[in-house]
Each structure stands twice: as structure tokens, then as C-alpha cells.
Amino acid sequence: MTRSVPATLIFGFFGLAVLIGLGAWQAQRLGWKTALLAEMDARIAAAPVALPANPDPVRDDYLPVTVTGTLTGPDLRVLASRKTIGPGYRIVTALQTDTGRRILIDRGFLPVSADTAPTRPEATVSFTGNLHWPDEVDGYTPEPDPAANLWFARDVPRMAAALGTDPVLVIARATSDPVPPLEPLPVDTAAIPNNHLQYAITWFSLALIWAGMTLVMVRRIRRGK
Secondary structure, eight states, X not given: XXXXXXXXXXXXXXXXXXXXXXXXXXXXXXXXXXXXXXXXXXXXXXXXXXXXXXXXTTTTTTOEEEEEEEEEEEEEEEEEEETTTEEEEEEEEEEEETTSOEEEEEEEEEETTOOXXXXXXXXXXXXXXXXXXXXXXXXXXXXXXXXXXXXXXXXXXXXXXXXXOOSOEEEEEEESOSSOSSBOOOOOSXXXXXOHHHHHHHHHHHHHHHHHHXXXXXXXXXXXX
């Protein structure tokens, strides 16, 4: 059985190299993801600018803007949930801007327990927030229920068609309304997973276990067991 020692060592070194390589790859991914999230946080928190003439979903995603106008039309309710409050809705409304454009405003969160529709300011109102085109729709997303005014995702093109606006969504983080009826749910990176550190630790731990098992096997082979 001692003839199997070289083969065992080769197999052990090969597996160890693979596991260490996977751990190193996850460590590289960790650095990349951390830098990306830091860049996104800096962009989200930057000074707001005027709404671009032709917002681009790639170029202008997360761009901070300030818009002013009048809220018009019905509110759309998008199913949402908050850890400390429970289920509720994001309220999305059309804003007729002072420049003549119609866009979507994600005004904030309305708990299910609220038994009245959120009020609106009678005059013009300003919103500061971030442009965003959420990627929330997939093959498992239920269709909106117009009769119940219930949406299951912020589908910007379809919501824009429903309210007659441009396919542009501003997620509010502040408003000029002195008594805002809704608590804003601003854009942030908290929901973006960054688990690469745990993955790296897992692969490096498996590498140590693999090395230990290889040594045990070699010892058993040499003892003739």
C-alpha cells in the first residue's frame, strides 16, 4: 500500500490548490464588491442635480436629483415590508413637473394598518431623491391587480404606462412638504448582498480540512492500514 502514497499526495495537492484558488478568488471578489458598494454609496449621497433631459437607466442609475411639480392622478400601491413595522405599500404617484414633464415619484411607505389614503400637498412640492430603475420583475412576479390597486414590483415601464408618465422613477428621500404623510424609503445599498468574506473563509477552511485529511491518509497508508 505504500505505493499509493505518491498518488495520494498528488491528489491531495491538487485538491488543496483548487480550494485555495477558490478562496483567493472570493477574496478578490470581496475587494471588488466592497469598492463597488463604496462607489454606489458615494453616488447616492452626492449633491442633487436637475433632472437630465433624457435619463439613461445605465448612465443615470442612482443619480441624485431634485424635482418640483404637482402630484396628479391616482396612487399606485406596491407591496413592500419593513422589519420593524411589517407589511405595507410603496406609494408611487405621477408628478407633473414645473418643466412640463410627467415622471414617477416613489413617495414612501404606507403601512397596511393605515386605513386612509396618504394626503397630498395642495401646492407644488419638491422632492429630492435618486433616479432608479429597480430590477424587481422576474418570471415569478405576479401580474398587477388593477381592481385592488396592488402591484408586486416596481415595474417602471408598466407603471409609467398606467399613469401616463415618462419611464423615469425618482425614489424620494426628502420633500418640501412640511408634514409629509409618508416616510421615505430612500435608495441605499443595504439590500445588496456582499457575502464574499464568508465564502472565502469557507473555502480556506475546507482547504485546511483537506490538507489534514490528506496527511491522515498518508499516515494510514504507511502503517499498512
